[in-house]
Amino acid sequence: MSEFRRSQRLQALPRYLFAELERRRAEAESAGREVLDVSIGDPDLPTPPAILDRMAEAARDPRNHRYPTSAGMPDARAAIAAWFERRFGVSLDPKREIAILIGSKEGIGHFPLAALDPGDEALVPDPGYPVYAAGTVFAGATPVRYPLHETDGFLPDLAVLSRLVTPRTRVVFVNYPNNPTGASAPAAFHGRLAEWAAKRGLWIASDAAYSEMYYEEAPATALAAPGARDRTIEFHSFSKTFNMTGWRIGFAAGAAPMIEALVALKANLDSGAPQAIQLAAVAGLATLDTHGPALRAVYRERRDLALDTLRRLGCPIRTPGGAFYLWGRVPAGEASMDFVTRVFEKTGVLLTPGNGFGDEGEGYFRIALTCPTDRLRRALEKLEALAPWTSAHAAGSAR
Numbered sequence: 001m002s003e004f005r006r007s008q009r010l011q012a013l014p015r016y017l018f019a020e021l022e023r024r025r026a027e028a029e030s031a032g033r034e035v036l037d038v039s040i041g042d043p044d045l046p047t048p049p050a051i052l053d054r055m056a057e058a059a060r061d062p063r064n065h066r067y068p069t070s071a072g073m074p075d076a077r078a079a080i081a082a083w084f085e086r087r088f089g090v091s092l093d094p095k096r097e098i099a100i101l102i103g104s105k106e107g108i109g110h111f112p113l114a115a116l117d118p119g120d121e122a123l124v125p126d127p128g129y130p131v132y133a134a135g136t137v138f139a140g141a142t143p144v145r146y147p148l149h150e151t152d153g154f155l156p157d158l159a160v161l162s163r164l165v166t167p168r169t170r171v172v173f174v175n176y177p178n179n180p181t182g183a184s185a186p187a188a189f190h191g192r193l194a195e196w197a198a199k200r201g202l203w204i205a206s207d208a209a210y211s212e213m214y215y216e217e218a219p220a221t222a223l224a225a226p227g228a229r230d231r232t233i234e235f236h237s238f239s240k241t242f243n244m245t246g247w248r249i250g251f252a253a254g255a256a257p258m259i260e261a262l263v264a265l266k267a268n269l270d271s272g273a274p275q276a277i278q279l280a281a282v283a284g285l286a287t288l289d290t291h292g293p294a295l296r297a298v299y300r301e302r303r304d305l306a307l308d309t310l311r312r313l314g315c316p317i318r319t320p321g322g323a324f325y326l327w328g329r330v331p332a333g334e335a336s337m338d339f340v341t342r343v344f345e346k347t348g349v350l351l352t353p354g355n356g357f358g359d360e361g362e363g364y365f366r367i368a369l370t371c372p373t374d375r376l377r378r379a380l381e382k383l384e385a386l387a388p389w390t391s392a393h394a395a396g397s398a399r
């Protein structure tokens with residue numbers, strides 16, 4: 001019998017660095033060692049009761065037992081449009097400028113199939129969430145990585161970006177608040193990017209999955225920037241905002257031709273998000289005035305706890321403006337993976353190596369603040385005992 005061969009596009013994906021860590025974690029756990037996992041951005045907190053109640057009610061309604069539509073329920077899209085206007089001051093046509101997604105990852109991963117042809121290029125951030133590049137590769141197009149540097153607050157340098165543009169460049173992906181760096185973008189950044197993209201005839205794909213996960217200033221939507229509205233698709237998620245990663249629900253908002261292209265693609269691939277989940281998720285939007293501040297208070301406490309410990313150890317680390325990650329430097333001279341391996345072997349604390357997010361992530365590690373506060377505290381105590389950053393490294397502390 002002939003051997004099954006994976007498609008070239010699947011083979012073209014970069015090596016999955018985390019598989020090795022998962023193997024080590026399983027090995028340690030089966031040997032009875034305590035593992036303190038701060039490597040995965042998956043909220044430990046429960047989905048709020050208002051969403052669960054609406055879900056239970058909607059699940060019992062037979063109208064929600066049938067196929068949904070690919071674009072999403074009109075009522076759910078209308079509720080999202082109303083929230084978007086309240087939150088961001090941008091008015092959207094729910095019929096043409098909003099589509100419900102089966103999690104923002106689904107939309108981000110599928111968008112290149114709706115927007116790019118083989119040979120086209122998409123600019124993707126490095127370090128960055130891997131799905132921008134994976135979706136681009138699946139579309140037969142080429143991801144071109146642009147660097148995010150700490151010295152620029154992990155915002156793209158538009159002069160560097162300009163040099164990466166070729167006649168085949170079609171789309172630029174941006175992500176703020178940012179995974180993995182925790183950087184936020186000021187509203188003015190989106191205006192500069194839109195102007196830059198308009199001059200070059202490029203389309204913007206803005207990943208705003210963490211728009212409600214901020215510490216001080218609420219992020220603006222890219223769609224509010226002058227000149228952005230007609231060339232931007234923005235991806236939003238209920239996962240992080242409402243602790244509902246397992247429910248798979250998000251939405252895309254933006255330029256009608258971009259939304260409509262994505263919906264046309266989805267109509268051929270999936271049949272939309274389950275209706276009860278759509279109704280439950282949008283019920284959450286009405287609770288954000290109280291739920292949002294409470295959620296952010298939990299992460300702020302964890303962030304400050306972790307920053308305090310790491311800085312005391314001499315780890316150079318920026319204060320994140322949003323998302324629920326800390327992005328710190330590994331001790332000078334040590335590779336990210338070596339550091340993460342050493343920390344895991346000595347303490348059982350599982351960090352994420354920065355190079356898992358791209359070459360520019362080398363020299364960094366990531367902590368996800370999505371584990372219970374007492375476990376995070378325990379993980380930090382273990383790190384403290386290890387004291388991995390020598391005093392020589394502390395001298396370069398970058399706040």
Ligand SMILES: Cc1ncc(COP(=O)(O)O)c(C=O)c1O
Binds near residue numbers: 104209
């Ligand atoms: C930057 C970023 N975008 C999008 C997603 C996908 O979120 P979801 O598909 O749960 O909406 C994630 C998940 O970790 C993320 O970190």
